[in-house]
Amino acid sequence: MRARPGLSVRLLFHVPLLDTRMIMKEIRNFIDGAFVATGKTFEKRSPVDGQVIALVHEAGQAEVDAAVQAARAALKGPWGKLTVAERAELLYAVADGINRRFDEFLAAECADTGKPMSLARHIDIPRGAANFKVFADVVKNVPTEFFETPTPDGKGALNYAVRRPIGVVGVICPWNLPLLLMTWKVGPALACGNTVVVKPSEETPQTATLLGEVMNEVGVPKGVYNVVHGFGPQSAGEYVTTHPGVNAITFTGETRTGEVIMKAAAHGARPVSLEMGGKNPGIIFADCDFEAALEGTMRSVFANCGQVCLGTERLYVERPIFERFVEALKKSAENLKLGRPEDPETNLGPLISHEHRRKVLSYYEKAKALGATVVTGGGIPDMPPELAGGSWIQPTIWTGLGDDSPIAREEIFGPCTLIQPFDDEDEVIARANDTDYGLACSIWTKDLSRAHRVAGQIEAGLVWVNSWFLRDLRTPFGGMKQSGIGREGGVHSLEFYTELKNICVKL
Ligand code: NAD
Numbered sequence: 001m002r003a004r005p006g007l008s009v010r011l012l013f014h015v016p017l018l019d020t021r022m023i024m025k026e027i028r029n030f031i032d033g034a035f036v037a038t039g040k041t042f043e044k045r046s047p048v049d050g051q052v053i054a055l056v057h058e059a060g061q062a063e064v065d066a067a068v069q070a071a072r073a074a075l076k077g078p079w080g081k082l083t084v085a086e087r088a089e090l091l092y093a094v095a096d097g098i099n100r101r102f103d104e105f106l107a108a109e110c111a112d113t114g115k116p117m118s119l120a121r122h123i124d125i126p127r128g129a130a131n132f133k134v135f136a137d138v139v140k141n142v143p144t145e146f147f148e149t150p151t152p153d154g155k156g157a158l159n160y161a162v163r164r165p166i167g168v169v170g171v172i173c174p175w176n177l178p179l180l181l182m183t184w185k186v187g188p189a190l191a192c193g194n195t196v197v198v199k200p201s202e203e204t205p206q207t208a209t210l211l212g213e214v215m216n217e218v219g220v221p222k223g224v225y226n227v228v229h230g231f232g233p234q235s236a237g238e239y240v241t242t243h244p245g246v247n248a249i250t251f252t253g254e255t256r257t258g259e260v261i262m263k264a265a266a267h268g269a270r271p272v273s274l275e276m277g278g279k280n281p282g283i284i285f286a287d288c289d290f291e292a293a294l295e296g297t298m299r300s301v302f303a304n305c306g307q308v309c310l311g312t313e314r315l316y317v318e319r320p321i322f323e324r325f326v327e328a329l330k331k332s333a334e335n336l337k338l339g340r341p342e343d344p345e346t347n348l349g350p351l352i353s354h355e356h357r358r359k360v361l362s363y364y365e366k367a368k369a370l371g372a373t374v375v376t377g378g379g380i381p382d383m384p385p386e387l388a389g390g391s392w393i394q395p396t397i398w399t400g401l402g403d404d405s406p407i408a409r410e411e412i413f414g415p416c417t418l419i420q421p422f423d424d425e426d427e428v429i430a431r432a433n434d435t436d437y438g439l440a441c442s443i444w445t446k447d448l449s450r451a452h453r454v455a456g457q458i459e460a461g462l463v464w465v466n467s468w469f470l471r472d473l474r475t476p477f478g479g480m481k482q483s484g485i486g487r488e489g490g491v492h493s494l495e496f497y498t499e500l501k502n503i504c505v506k507l
Pocket of ligand 1: 172241258
């Protein structure tokens with residue numbers, strides 16, 4: 001086993017399959033290229049069995065100050081002097097570095113989240129690497145605005161716009177897709193020449209820290225990428241977002257947290273990019289490819305145990321196929337296999353924590369109390385004794401509640417959905433739009449004209465037709481209404497991570 005700088009102690013566990021020797025037992029902050037202990041630690045528990053898997057060093061104000069200072073210094077150091085092409089080469093090397101240590105990232109992500117390795121192997125870790133490659137390509141190919149401007153003396157002027165980094169970016173991350181969503185911000189931020197102070201979720205500290213090792217290995221200058229661990233209020237999250245040395249804040253998480261962060265960003269009039277909650281509808285017309293709609297909907301409801309911001313917690317099914325669709329979804333849901341991440345048969349892991357399970361279960365109880373028909377699930381599954389300490393939950397489907405119930409209006413963020421029938425196109429568009437959120441929607445139909453008509457009227461940042469979670473990283477990503485502010489992805493990320501400067505030259 002290779003020694004890891006500053007992190008020599010590994011967990012040796014009795015679990016046979018997930019190679020927990022690969023995960024860190026002590027997780028330190030990564031500041032100015034060094035792993036920093038603080039003496040104040042909190043426990044990270046496995047969602048699979050409730051056991052403590054790591055101790056995390058919580059950053060205080062002093063560590064956040066040091067991280068911001070390192071990031072500011074790096075802007076003026078060798079990092080700030082690199083050409084775009086040189087920066088891009090380093091980011092390709094980061095992507096390669098993630099791929100070289102793929103199994104370690106995989107073990108760390110699955111240990112923290114409990115998600116199936118089959119999922120993380122195909123989505124989380126490859127996307128973590130891709131986020132560096134794609135944005136390195138984007139910045140290398142960004143066009144420059146250029147105008148020839150007439151002047152009274154007839155000699156004219158040239159106007160051209162150049163992009164400059166915005167400075168130190170505070171990156172506040174959630175726990176559901178930790179590496180994927182963190183690198184979705186760090187990739188473009190670094191590609192544009194900024195430096196970052198990342199605050200991963202307290203639930204998922206491993207992969208952000210591991211990435212620090214990769215940054216050192218491939219020669220990213222110290223201070224460019226910093227990680228501080230801790231919680232939100234009166235902890236690392238608040239210290240980063242209120243720090244005057246942070247020039248911009250990009251956030252992914254709950255809408256209520258986003259509101260707090262937006263207020264913090266108001267001090268100093270700093271820009272924010274907010275990717276927040278959703279209550280996404282799925283619309284299934286009777287003329288759809290039934291099997292494709294069923295397969296896509298199974299993923300959109302249950303993937304990652306329902307902990308996907310783009311997931312479908314409201315399903316509208318056209319009346320002629322309503323009963324058949326409910327029955328088919330129930331049958332498929334009951335075939336899902338809950339299990340350990342490393343079991344190749346596992347479709348569904350646990351929720352992230354007992355705290356989150358309490359929240360999801362409160363909606364399960366609420367649905368029953370409101371008179372929902374519980375088509376399947378609705379509680380805690382029986383698990384073998386060795387997994388009884390985990391935060392397992394049953395995949396759940398309801399019918400029989402209306403659009404104004406909290407089950408149809410509030411984000412639950414669990415493996416559950418409410419299915420309702422509809423009768424016509426205008427009706428379903430109105431019902432789908434009757435929400436505070438506007439992140440995503442899936443439409444299933446073979447009628448292409450209708451697909452375009454409906455997609456055009458849905459109030460959401462992303463609309464999929466006959467698919468779900470089909471992503472091209474060059475496209476704009478973000479939410480309408482309370483689901484977000486701003487768009488990231490491809491060249492759209494440049495709008496947030498750079499300042500445009502116009503230079504006017506009189507000839
Ligand atoms: P959360 O808002 O509880 O936490 C997100 C991050 O914010 C964590 O790192 C947390 O420590 C930090 N934080 C909390 N309070 C803070 C404060 N006062 N100041 C600074 N930082 C603070 O969200 P979560 O539970 O980790 O993630 C789940 C949520 O994320 C869901 O609502 C989901 O829809 C949303 N999400 C949205 C997207 C998207 O792209 N729109 C993607 C993934 C998740």
